[in-house]
Amino acid sequence: MSNKPVVAAIDFGTTYSGYAFSFGYEFQVDPLRISCTNHFHTRSGAGMSLKTPTCILFSPDQRFHSFGYEAEEKYSDLLMDEEHEAWYYFKRFKMILYNGQDLKRDTKWQASNGKPFPAIKIFSCAIEYLVNHMLSTMDGKLAGVKRDDVHWVLTVPAIWDDKAKHFMRTAAEMAGIKGENLSIALEPEAASFYCKYLPVEKLSDTGKSEISCFQTGKRYLVLDAGGGTVDITVHEVLHGGHLRELFKANGGPWGGTTVDKAFKDFLESLCGQQTLAKFERDFKDDYMDLLGEFEVKKRTVSPELDQKVTLKIPITLHEAFQDNHGRSFREAVAERYDLQGKLVFAGDKMRVEPSLMKSFFQKTCDTIVGHLKNLFSKSELSGLSIILMVGGFSESPMLRHAIQTNFPQTRVVVPNEAGLAVLKGAVIFGHQPKIVSSRVSKYTYGIGVIRHAQSDDPPEKLFQESNARLMCKDTFSKHAEIGQEIEVDSKLGGLTYCPASEDTKYLKIALYTSTKKTPKFVDEDGCTLLGTINVKLAKHGGHERKVFVRLMFGGTELGVEAIEVKTGKVTKAFFDYLE
Structure with a gap:
């Protein structure tokens, strides 16, 4: 058990980040009594959100300016005023650590303005922002909580190597967290801890009435599908509720952002590489808005989708195409024989036929299914009959359908809050760090x-x-x-x-x-x-x-x-x- 009065977890995601916390006395009464309320103002103050985008903005003199929705909003304003070139903006930067072999203390990465920037500073400032934001929120519940009163937990993918984990620890210590007050939690493990405490009615599966994932002797696979990566671990439940890892952590860069990549590749096939590059370079704000709209619309795509999906195409993309090709974008698309009936324009809207929208998920789902089939063929995983799906991308009906269809003899279990399972489980891990007895x-x-x-x-x-x-x-x-x-x-x-x-x-x-x-x-x-x-x-x-x-x-x-x-x-x- 943690000897600190508070355990707080920071889920540093590829697309979105957030935090949660619980007090020691709360955990003793109910491990699921975890504070994770709406803290973040969305863009334009339209509402509140549990998480905020993983993006960060630094001023021209490389000072921290803002994180999350605030960074998005400010950078959007800079783009419209054409004052963005001197600023340093990073979005979805966590994936840079996926292959961390070349990481050094002085490693620099390229910002949106093309200039190098210290990588460790990006992460340390992001962590410091989330820490300060959480302490401010926590103060409303129990006044006077200090940074050193908290045992902090940072989440990382289980497939990351030791160097990337150490990089995150170093960044956290630079952000003011003492090393002895910090733990690193593996994301799929954390999600498993959370689900272990959930009552049956909070779990859903393929229609079976009895759910016994966490009975002694059960073996199950945790599929943590996030924005950047798919992270997989396999556990066996031991006596007393402890967990034993059966197979080494595995997975790959097949998260929800790969669906965005498929959409961007499709746009490039429509208008050409030069036009899309010009659109992204010269009209960055419109480019971000288009991808943001797709991000929202892709969450509505399911196997049962039978209506066209409408996307607003900025006029600047039409203009960029006209400049590069000397003809209308609408006319060029209309002449594409392979898109007949699948894509039509109505004013500034592009209407996308359901089968085309679903196709953006195909490669990603096929890759994940193929990897799982390879795992299920291994002798070490005999007796494995449960897949526990967690992470934000696991909430996609397309991915869930792909898993259920390809593994009909396997129980597929999805918690109601799949996107929060890692975050809340990391808090539980902070209270019970010895819950895993062995790893591979x-x-x-x-x-x-x-x-x-x-x-x-x-x-x-x-x-x-x-x-x-x-x-x-x-x-x-x-x-x-x-x-x-x-x-x-x-x-x-x-x-x-x-x-x-x-x-x-x-x-x-x-x-x-x-x-x-x-x-x-x-x-x-x-x-x-x-x-x-x-x-x-x-x-x-x-x-x-x-x-x-x-x-x-x-x-x-x-x-x-x-x-x-x-x-x-x-x-x-x-x-x-x-x-």
Whole structure:
């Protein structure tokens, strides 16, 4: 249990972000008593929302200006006044961390104005905004709550690597959250925790009256479909309600934004790459409005849709097409034989036939279904008969229909608040961080070492020490294997290492991951350097100053324990992955 009076979670999503919190005394009475009310003003103050868009705006001097709906509104005004070029605007920037191998502390990303901007500052300012907003909201419920009175939980996709998780922790600490007051929750796990506490009537499935997902011995797959990624974990329920992960976290970049991408590709096929680029560059506000309207309309698309969907096409797109092609956009579309009866214009409206709207979901749904079929074919997942769908994209009737149709023998369960399951579950995780008893390693972990040469070592790796011993460099010393089940709070792979020379003051421990079970060298394909730490050695003892090294799998993050054998001195640390 958390020793703080409050647990608060920040769900940092690809498309939308939000927060929720609960007090310790509330959790004891009812774990589902979680505060998650309408806090965010929508654009133009038209209403209030549980979440706000994941977009952020910085002024020309790179100072934080606004986040969410406020950032959208301000940037829209700047666009209309043609004053946006000097400002730094980022939208849906979370996906940049999906492949985080090249992340460094000083990594810079390109803003909307084409200029580089510190990546860590984008995330730290966004987190700081959400923290301050939440403290202000919380103050209305219990005055005087301070930042250090709260145990904070940040959500991340389970498929992210250790470097991306560490990046988020670093950003949160830069935002003023103390490391000891911060936990990282894996999104599909968090959603599972929330659903575990829901009463039966709050879950819906394919018409079956009895729902027993969380009975002891049950195995179920969590499909967390968000805006950017589809994140999948597989759990078995143990005695006492604890969960065991059966298969390594997996998934891919197949979230709801891929449907938007299909629509943008369709627009490009209509008007051409040059015209669409000109429209986006010169009329950015209209471009954003068109995509925003599609975002709203796509939520209404279901397999039963039998009426045309109307989208307002800005006049500026017609003008851009006319400038580039010397003819009318309407006439060009009307001449497309493959679109006869599927697309018509009425004034400034484009009427889209139902089958065409549904087609924007096809590739995404096919990819997710194909991935699930591959998972269900694996022997480790035998006995799996339940799919628990969570995340905002799981609320799409098109995705739900695709899953139910392709897995008719599997129970598909969707909570009423699928889009809030991760956020509320992260609060529960903050109160009960030990609910998962074991996880499956996504990688093989090892330390880069120099060892005595072997007969099959490549010549380019060999060298002689001063005492004429033949050594081999860049070798992979394995501590944990991909697919290995690892208990939470365990310490694995205890191995002893010695310094390379007698005058070495620090033993540098470099941690690598590999997608292979038994890599031999750290520079093989599939190997990645995660980070390093330095262990200070005793002054005397030469080569015999041994260090015993174990990896610490304490939860969702990886640490290291190094014990100097001679002195018994223990060094515990998280690797710095951003050097």
